[in-house]
Amino acid sequence: MALRSILIHPDPRLKKVCDPVPDLSDELRGLADDMLQTMYDAPGIGLAAPQIGIAKRLIVLDCVKEEGAEPRPLAMFNPEVLASSDEKNVYEEGCLSIPEQYAEVERPAEVTVRWMDRDGNEREETFDGLWATCVQHEIDHLNGVLFIDYLKPLKRQLITRKMQKLKRERARD
Ligand SMILES: [Zn+2]
Numbered sequence: 001m002a003l004r005s006i007l008i009h010p011d012p013r014l015k016k017v018c019d020p021v022p023d024l025s026d027e028l029r030g031l032a033d034d035m036l037q038t039m040y041d042a043p044g045i046g047l048a049a050p051q052i053g054i055a056k057r058l059i060v061l062d063c064v065k066e067e068g069a070e071p072r073p074l075a076m077f078n079p080e081v082l083a084s085s086d087e088k089n090v091y092e093e094g095c096l097s098i099p100e101q102y103a104e105v106e107r108p109a110e111v112t113v114r115w116m117d118r119d120g121n122e123r124e125e126t127f128d129g130l131w132a133t134c135v136q137h138e139i140d141h142l143n144g145v146l147f148i149d150y151l152k153p154l155k156r157q158l159i160t161r162k163m164q165k166l167k168r169e170r171a172r173d
Contacts, residue, residue, distance in 0.1 A: 032075035048141030076115035084108035
């Protein structure tokens with residue numbers, strides 16, 4: 001397993017629609033393992049393949065936050081939202097590609113998601129709470145959508161300018 005470096009917004013690779021994964025391979029399973037390790041290391045609760053520059057429909061997440069609770073790492077290949085609740089939920093979201101910027105985003109409170117797991121089995125589950133927000137945020141990444149795309153243009157531009165500055169500073173170091 002290896003840590004991968006996470007792309008920072010703005011980056012054209014974060015705006016692409018990613019390709020479906022036709023078949024699983026050891027290489028793809030290794031990629032999912034690397035992504036989980038990178039996510040835990042960050043630390044974060046979700047990561048999508050385009051965030052490490054790979055335009056494939058793969059996300060990982062683990063929204064277990066309680067101290068001492070058993071972790072629940074999930075790797076989802078080709079995740080798809082099958083149904084969303086009319087009821088909405090607002091969470092303050094952040095993103096590993098937009099470090100230290102947070103904003104409230106409204107999304108469906110419950111979503112049913114279908115995906116292929118790392119053993120190639122089709123899985124389906126209904127998520128709520130933080131899990132629902134996180135899985136929708138990560139699936140958005142596969143379609144080139146970031147949480148700041150839900151914000152008003154001025155707020156989005158402000159965050160984008162901060163990230164451009166951060167990237168310039170990091171490039172200098
Ligand atoms: Zn994100």
